[in-house]
Amino acid sequence: MQLIFSIFATQKINYFFETILLSYMYYRNQKRIKAVELMKKILFLTLLIVALISCKGQSIDKLIAKNKEIDSTKVLLPDPEHSQNNRLITQLISRYHYKKFDLNDSLSSIIFDNYIKMLDNNKVYFLKSDLDEFENYRYKFDDFLLTGTLDAGYTIFNRYKERLAERIQYVNQELEEEFDYSLDETFIPNRREAEWADTKEELDEIWRKRLKNDALNRKLDGRDWGDIAKTLRGRYHRYHRIILQYAPEDVFQLYMNAYTEAIDPHTSYFSPITSENFNIDMSLSLEGIGAQLTSEDDYTKVSRIIPGGPADKSGLLKKDDRIIAVAQGEDGEMVDVVGWRLDDVVQLIRGEKGTLVRLTVIPAEAELNMSSKEIQIVRDKVKLEDQAAKSEIILLNHEGIEYKIGVIDIPAFYIDFEGQRRGDPDYKSTTRDVKLLLEELKKENVDGVIVDLRENGGGSLQEAIELTGLFIEE
Numbered sequence: 001m002q003l004i005f006s007i008f009a010t011q012k013i014n015y016f017f018e019t020i021l022l023s024y025m026y027y028r029n030q031k032r033i034k035a036v037e038l039m040k041k042i043l044f045l046t047l048l049i050v051a052l053i054s055c056k057g058q059s060i061d062k063l064i065a066k067n068k069e070i071d072s073t074k075v076l077l078p079d080p081e082h083s084q085n086n087r088l089i090t091q092l093i094s095r096y097h098y099k100k101f102d103l104n105d106s107l108s109s110i111i112f113d114n115y116i117k118m119l120d121n122n123k124v125y126f127l128k129s130d131l132d133e134f135e136n137y138r139y140k141f142d143d144f145l146l147t148g149t150l151d152a153g154y155t156i157f158n159r160y161k162e163r164l165a166e167r168i169q170y171v172n173q174e175l176e177e178e179f180d181y182s183l184d185e186t187f188i189p190n191r192r193e194a195e196w197a198d199t200k201e202e203l204d205e206i207w208r209k210r211l212k213n214d215a216l217n218r219k220l221d222g223r224d225w226g227d228i229a230k231t232l233r234g235r236y237h238r239y240h241r242i243i244l245q246y247a248p249e250d251v252f253q254l255y256m257n258a259y260t261e262a263i264d265p266h267t268s269y270f271s272p273i274t275s276e277n278f279n280i281d282m283s284l285s286l287e288g289i290g291a292q293l294t295s296e297d298d299y300t301k302v303s304r305i306i307p308g309g310p311a312d313k314s315g316l317l318k319k320d321d322r323i324i325a326v327a328q329g330e331d332g333e334m335v336d337v338v339g340w341r342l343d344d345v346v347q348l349i350r351g352e353k354g355t356l357v358r359l360t361v362i363p364a365e366a367e368l369n370m371s372s373k374e375i376q377i378v379r380d381k382v383k384l385e386d387q388a389a390k391s392e393i394i395l396l397n398h399e400g401i402e403y404k405i406g407v408i409d410i411p412a413f414y415i416d417f418e419g420q421r422r423g424d425p426d427y428k429s430t431t432r433d434v435k436l437l438l439e440e441l442k443k444e445n446v447d448g449v450i451v452d453l454r455e456n457g458g459g460s461l462q463e464a465i466e467l468t469g470l471f472i473e474e
Contacts, residue, residue: 060328060335063347066247067340075158079248083148089256089269090145099264107262108141115156115258121192124206125163128196134159145259153255154248161243166200168240170207175229179212187213245341273343281387282459283416284428288350289357290382291317298339299324299362309382316375320364323349324372327358334360334374351379387411389430391437393444406441406449408434413459413467430459431466438470 094103101107116134120126137144137152144152187209188194197203211232218228249271256269270278280286290309291302299322311317326348327334337345349357357379362372391408410430419427441449451471 060348063340063344064335067245067337067344071244074244076154076161076246076248076251078150078154078252082150082248082252085252086145086150086256087148090259093260093263093267097263097267101263103142103145105139105142108139108143110262111141111145111258112138114261115153115255118254118258119157119160120163123191123194123196124203124210125160125167126196127163127200127203128198130159130163131196141259150252150255153258154251157246157251157254161246164240164243167203167207168236170204171211171233171236174208174211175233178225178229179215181212181216181219185209185212189213241339242341273347279417280384281412282414283418284384284387284414285416286350286382286384287353288379288382289317289377290380291349293323293342293346293349295342296322300337300340300342300345306382306384308385310377310380314375314377316377317359317361318364322362322364323359324362325360327360329356329358332358334358353380355379383428388414388428389433389437391441393441393446403447404444406437406444406446407452408437408441408449409452409455410434410467411455412457413461413463415460415463417460429466430463431470434467435470 090103094101112134116126116131134152134156137156140152144150189210191206197206214232215225215228218231219225223231253269253271253274260267260269288309289311290306291311292304292306294301294303302317302319302321302323305312305317305319323345324338325334325336326345328348328351335348337348349359351357355378356376358374358376360372360374366372389408389410391406394405394407396403396405413430415429416424416427420429438449
């Protein structure tokens with residue numbers, strides 16, 4: 001059975017935080033062995049770098065500026081701190097990663113290929129001339145990483161944006177008229193091993209067949225052309241908007257992950273917002289209003305109200321409500337968030353316990369008249385109990401004898417690091433939760449216990465060791 005564990009160490013350098021997550025994966029021996037001896041079963045170790053430029057994420061002003069306008073011609077450039085971060089991450093990985101490697105031309109070539117694949121793995125955006133131009137960078141990424149030079153990564157990404165805009169323009173033109181389905185043509189959906197298109201005309205033909213295939217699948221479902229064209233336009237326009245909303249930090253994350261994955265496929269760089277979400281997943285708690293959100297047609301829509309959270313207790317926010325503006329405190333300016341990236345809206349809504357957030361929402365039932373209302377919710381700590389360990393009892397009949405089997409589902413090895421550091425007596429952890437579940441199952445006189453780790457995505461190494469101690473005597 002495969003287990004993935006992690007440990008953290010945090011270091012502050014000026015205002016730059018680096019969190020190193022060392023993840024261990026091993027196959028558990030079926031024999032009863034000590035927790036310390038489990039470490040001998042390690043097959044490999046992954047190093048995950050988490051960069052936190054600001055503990056609180058981006059400022060409200062920066063979020064507003066970022067989402068103020070969508071410009072397909074805007075050239076993205078690295079933020080001033082990215083060069084320093086690049087150098088520090090490179091030094092940390094070179095010094096502390098379990099896998100000893102040489103940052104040389106060979107690794108640079110892999111980094112180059114990784115980055116291109118991240119942007120255009122199916123070879124439907126870039127032209128061969130683009131790749132010929134980019135080829136000049138192939139053996140220079142090692143030098144770029146050591147010096148903190150990021151120009152190549154952003155140059156390639158900006159070209160990708162340019163090519164994507166051309167494809168969206170072609171999609172709009174091609175969907176003006178319905179396709180001729182009587183022609184005998186062949187479409188190759190997987191172009192990963194294909195050659196890059198030499199010309200825009202060649203790429204147009206690839207996209208014509210791609211769109212025709214998508215349209216044909218929907219036509220076979222009985223949909224008319226008007227509906228098909230609208231659906232396909234919407235699909236590609238949404239993707240285009242996502243890319244247009246990329247910030248310099250998003251490109252930096254892509255660039256650094258092209259490097260980390262060249263060393264080890266289980267190594268990743270986390271941007272500040274990704275790191276914040278990871279910490280929430282680890283602690284199973286956050287400070288906010290207790291609502292899960294999703295994007296739908298430029299609106300931020302409430303997909304779920306978390307039971308027991310501030311939104312649930314207030315009764316003011318409902319499932320399927322659409323949030324169109326957010327303000328801080330009693331007199332903060334209301335910020336229109338229609339068309340914003342979902343993670344940016346989430347950053348505006350999250351906040352410290354006890355603070356007030358005001359939301360302008362279109363209620364779910366106001367679909368026709370689009371009337372909106374303002375609500376106020378005081379943020380609080382929200383516990384994500386549905387992601388915690390849980391148990392159930394199943395009855396099994398074997399050779400005429402009925403057995404009570406307790407099943408404990410552990411989706412992750414989570415722990416509230418901050419709560420533990422503060423000495424909070426009730427901090428959340430997998431071991432604490434499983435210990436309580438075992439006590440409850442014992443009271444039910446179960447005949448045995450199964451620990452289900454099939455959906456376990458990893459987590460804290462120390463927590464996994466502590467959990468093992470619940471089942472091993474020494």
